[in-house]
Amino acid sequence: MQRIVVLNPKGGSGKTTIAINLAACYAANGERPALMDLDPQASSMRWLRKRPHEAPPIHGIPAFERSATVTRSWQTRIPAECGVVIIDTPAAVDPLALPDLTRGADAVLVPVMPSEIDIHATAKCIADLLLVAKIRRSQKRIGIVANRVRNNTRVSQSLTRFLSSLDIPLIATLRDTQSYVRSAEAGLGVYEMPRWQVQPDLKHWQEVLSWIAARPKSQAVASARPANLVSIERPSPEPERSAVAPVAGLVGAAGRD
Numbered sequence: 594m595q596r597i598v599v600l601n602p603k604g605g606s607g608k609t610t611i612a613i614n615l616a617a618c619y620a621a622n623g624e625r626p627a628l629m630d631l632d633p634q635a636s637s638m639r640w641l642r643k644r645p646h647e648a649p650p651i652h653g654i655p656a657f658e659r660s661a662t663v664t665r666s667w668q669t670r671i672p673a674e675c676g677v678v679i680i681d682t683p684a685a686v687d688p689l690a691l692p693d694l695t696r697g698a699d700a701v702l703v704p705v706m707p708s709e710i711d712i713h714a715t716a717k718c719i720a721d722l723l724l725v726a727k728i729r730r731s732q733k734r735i736g737i738v739a740n741r742v743r744n745n746t747r748v749s750q751s752l753t754r755f756l757s758s759l760d761i762p763l764i765a766t767l768r769d770t771q772s773y774v775r776s777a778e779a780g781l782g783v784y785e786m787p788r789w790q791v792q793p794d795l796k797h798w799q800e801v802l803s804w805i806a807a808r809p810k811s812q813a814v815a816s817a818r819p820a821n822l823v824s825i826e827r828p829s830p831e832p833e834r835s836a837v838a839p840v841a842g843l844v845g846a847a848g849r850d
Contacts, residue, residue: 595677597805598698600691600722603714604684607704607740609636610773612681615702617782618798619677620649627675629654632683643780657683691726699808701728702764702801704740707752719761736764736804743769764804765797 599612612628619626628651630637641653656669671678682694695701701722705715715737722728722735737756742749756763767773772791776783783791784798 594671594675595699595805595810596680596697597677597700597702598680598682598695599702599704600682600686600694601703601705601715601718602684602686602721603711603718606706606711606715607738607767608632608684609640609681610740610777611702611704611738611767612679613637613640613777614773614782614784614798615801616651616679617776618784618802619679620651621782621784622802623649624677625650625652625672625675627652627654627671627678629656629669629671629678629680631656632681633657634683637681640777640780643778645780648781648785654678688721688725691721695722695726695728695734698734699810700805701735702738703735703761704738705752705756706740707742707746707748709748709751712752712755716755719759730760732809733762734808735761736801737761738764738801739766741769742766762804765800767797768793770794 597615599608599615601608609632616626616628628637628641630653635655635657638653638655641651644651652672652675654669654671658668660668680694680698686694703715703718703722705711719735723730728734737759739752739756742752770793772783772786772794776786776791779786783794788795
């Protein structure tokens with residue numbers, strides 16, 4: 594089973610947009626994906642509830658929920674018929690939680706918006722993945738997706754310069770278009786919309802799918818248990834080291850590789 598984590602602690606970077614559209618791509622291609630939502634805002638699960646009955650099925654896992662009647666491992670179980678799981682993560686994830694969150698992942702997709710604030714936050718995210726989560730560049734598991742980019746603007750040029758400075762692949766550049774808004778409102782991905790509406794966007798998702806398909810399968814996936822994700826949660830009144838902390842609690846020394 595492939596395990597794909599969509600991650601950037603910066604809120605509003607487009608994690609849910611990428612997660613739901615990636616799940617829709619796999620479903621449209623005849624696979625049975627699972628979509629795991631770790632974000633208490635539950636945006637992925639709301640999108641899934643809007644999905645038309647005739648659309649290809651996607652198995653939803655509201656992993657942000659807590660139940661006193663079932664075990665955590667049962668609540669986050671992935672059906673055997675699902676060949677891929679896409680994990681939509683929350684904002685403000687504590688860097689100390691990244692090893693558990695990324696362990697066994699075949700691919701870690703990092704969305705970045707074309708703004709100076711987002712670029713700075715993404716640089717910090719990449720540093721934490723390399724230094725805290727201990728993902729080696731040679732593993733080629735991290736890929737960047739530029740999101741809502743308008744060509745030939747000053748901020749898009751800044752984003753291009755930033756991405757070229759990293760030794761991390763830019764796997765796709767998603768354009769700024771209302772197609773993502775319209776498809777999300779319908780419970781669909783752009784890959785499932787009428788071709789004449791979204792033709793320019795289809796090649797971008799083909800690029801994402803091709804890059805993921807070329808990743809070496811992680812040997813840890815078979816043994817990785819969804820219960821390991823229990824640490825990705827909002828802080829309790831008595832915070833633990835593994836809980837999600839406020840942004841001010843992020844490790845500051847990991848900004849350089």
